[in-house]
Amino acid sequence: MADALLLHPDDLVLVRTRTGGAVPFGHKIARRDIAAGETILKFGQPIGVATQAIAKGAHVHSHNLALPDAGGWAAPTAATGAAAPKLPARRTFDGYKRPDGRVGTRNMIALCATVNCSATVVQRAALELGMDGSLDPYPNVDAVVAFAHGSGCGMASGTEGAILLERTLWGHATHPNVAAALFVGLGCEVFQVEQMKRRFGSGNASAPPQQRLLDRASR
Numbered sequence: 001m002a003d004a005l006l007l008h009p010d011d012l013v014l015v016r017t018r019t020g021g022a023v024p025f026g027h028k029i030a031r032r033d034i035a036a037g038e039t040i041l042k043f044g045q046p047i048g049v050a051t052q053a054i055a056k057g058a059h060v061h062s063h064n065l066a067l068p069d070a071g072g073w074a075a076p077t078a079a080t081g082a083a084a085p086k087l088p089a090r091r092t093f094d095g096y097k098r099p100d101g102r103v104g105t106r107n108m109i110a111l112c113a114t115v116n117c118s119a120t121v122v123q124r125a126a127l128e129l130g131m132d133g134s135l136d137p138y139p140n141v142d143a144v145v146a147f148a149h150g151s152g153c154g155m156a157s158g159t160e161g162a163i164l165l166e167r168t169l170w171g172h173a174t175h176p177n178v179a180a181a182l183f184v185g186l187g188c189e190v191f192q193v194e195q196m197k198r199r200f201g202s203g204n205a206s207a208p209p210q211q212r213l214l215d216r217a218s219r
Contacts, residue, residue, distance in 0.1 A: 004029050008044035013060050028060035040065060096179070104176035109144045112169050114185030114193060115152035122146040122184050141179070147172045152191040162191060163199075170200045
C-alpha cells in the first residue's frame, strides 16, 4: 500500500502516512484479514487483541482493538510470526568490576576542583592529558574528566550548601565509572578534602582504588 508504512515484517497493521480517506493519518490499517481474538502486532510486539473480525485494509483502533485480561495474550501463530526468542538465563555486558562489588561501564580518571578558583586548572589539565598522548600507553583508561564548579569559596563548614557540594563531589569521585580521583584546591578554602574523607569515608591506601582520593594544591 503506497500510503502506508510497515514498521516490522511480523506486524499485522500498517501505519497510514497520508491525510484524507477513511483511515486518519498515523492510524493503523489491517495488513490482512484478522480474526476476532487474534493478537495484533505492531513494531513486532503485541499491542492488543481484535475484539471482532477485521477485514484487510480496515481501520484498526479502539473500536475493534482492546487489551486482554491479565494473562490473556495469545501466543503468536505461524501467520503472525515466530514466537519471541528465549533470552539466555544469564545476561552479561563488558564492564569494570570494582572492589566494592559495583560495576562501571567506563574507566575514567576524575579531576575534581574543591573550589571555583581551581576549576580552570582541572579543566585545562584534563584537556592537556587528553591531547598530549599521555594516555596512549594506557588503553584501559577511557578518559580524564574534569568536574569543575563555581562554588566552594567562602562557605561555612557544615551548612546545607557545603554538605551538598561535598556529597556531590564525593559521588563523582567514587562513581563506579571512575577508577581514580584527584582533588585540586588552593588550600585556603573552607571546603577541605580531609574533612570530606572524615565525613564520607577513608581515603587511605587500603581503600578501594576508586576511593583513594588525593589532595593537591594548584599553583
